[in-house]
Amino acid sequence: MKRFFILVILLLNIVPIAYASERGLFWKLKAPNGSTHYLFGTMHTDDNRIIKFLPIVKKSVNASDLLLVEIAPNDHSQNLFMQNHSLVTDLNEIELQQIKKLAEFHVMHFENAIRMKPWLLAIIFDSPKPHTEFNQDYLLTAMAEDLDKEVIGLESSQEHFATMDSLSNDEQLIILRAVLKKTEKEKLSDYNLLMKQYVSGDVEQIRKTDERLTGKLMPEAMWAKIKVKLMGERNKKMAIKIKELSKDKQLFIAVGASHLAGQDGLLNQLRDSGFKMSPIKAFE
Template identity: 25%
Template sequence: MRKLQFLLAGVLLSFTSINAQDLENSTLWKIEGNGLDKASYLFGTIHITCDATLENDVMKALDETTQVVLEIDMDDPEMQTKMMKGIYMKEGKTLNDLVNEEDFAAIDSLFINNVGMSVKLMQNVKPFFLSSMLYPKFIDCPMQSFETELMKIATEQNEEVLGLETIEDQIEVFEIIPYEEQIKDLVRTAKDNLAYDKANFAKLLEIYKNENITAMQDFMNDDNYSSVADYQDILLDNRNKNWIPKIKEFAEDQATFFGVGAGHLAGENGVIQLLRDAGYTVTAVRAEED
């Protein structure tokens, strides 16, 4: 259940925005200026990976900061309860209401073969959350998560873990995006038995390894994930804008390590540009070290 909790909490972060803007290849950025007494850091994560080892520059940034802020407070003891309340479709909707018999059978077979249970047992779960249960099958290795590693370091350093938004905020996104749109990607996944998703995610992992946050945006502007591409403002842009005053508040209070999905970093509505627009100096750590 703990793994499922992290999976569902991270569902949004597997998708990235589409407004490309060239930035240095780096997932770690320093936030300075605009009245800050001490620098804070912004780290772009990927939630599903084969190797979530934190590199030396990231560890150094963690040592130089005194609290960790993720997209949501994943250390909240009530998070699982809050999440389970929000994963179900409203108004009594079920999967049968959204797909025909052939597509339902394909989805059911996919879940039996990959999750070990029939989707008939989860018919009232929102399609996006059903899709998230398949994410570990996108990689051919035991799943690791950068958020888990960051939380471990915070615990070792006796630092608090906080969030830029609540789990309720994230769940609300999937009420705005119509269920009929959400189901399209799941049907496609079922019909090719994860083939496209596995190949696509392997390419994404390579892009992340190269820390090319701009290429991540271009790569994820994919018609095969139409329900994501058509709702970028809801999934990313609006959330990024809502985070800026909260980042300001945290960073002014104390040196803070921010960890958010790497897809939130680049673009004209990405966190880096929005912080620059707000008056901060935001620089790529690796570009400085090179």
């Protein structure tokens, strides 16, 4: 189950043209007080192209006091499932058969799948089948723990899930049904596009593409209601916590790559707060 949780939602706001040239996934940050920190934009996958880190990544983790991730490990299990409810009462027989087939494909128990929150199940089913749980986030967390570094979350599980959990059950089912209608070819095409953009280091394009793909899963008015909360408001809270912790700790920050991008992204917010930054190559 842990592998499914680590799939982070990359749901995004519009990126102003002025920031369209921003590139880079791994950044060295120099805080106004002179301390050094690192910011890594991740993609939550075990794709072999992006999990073989260069030695500089481990060296940077070792030089830090804390690994900051979006949500701390083991702070989530109680937030994955619906309380006293099942999708059996919401879906027809054809849809339930699709759920069963996709649950098997993603190595999930059907009994767990039908109790999972519809929006979260949609995220899992819209993602490639994980071959291992050794995605970037897992590897960075394991690296930090091996180096005896503390790992803490920028958000609690309640904060992390709050926006999507605020959707009604019917609204969440709209997202799930949209994913059920997608073919595996369409899902693979979407994934390959995002991977191409990630490998190029183009976080702005990742963010814009995520918004376009996510927006297709729900009515326009529904997407407009939640997109600012999903990125802009969360980015602001993350930046505040990063700036506060950076006063007396050396940080290695690992968050979804789209959180770096845009006017409201972490790169721009930290730059406006006086942080100096330079990109570093993270993997071959």
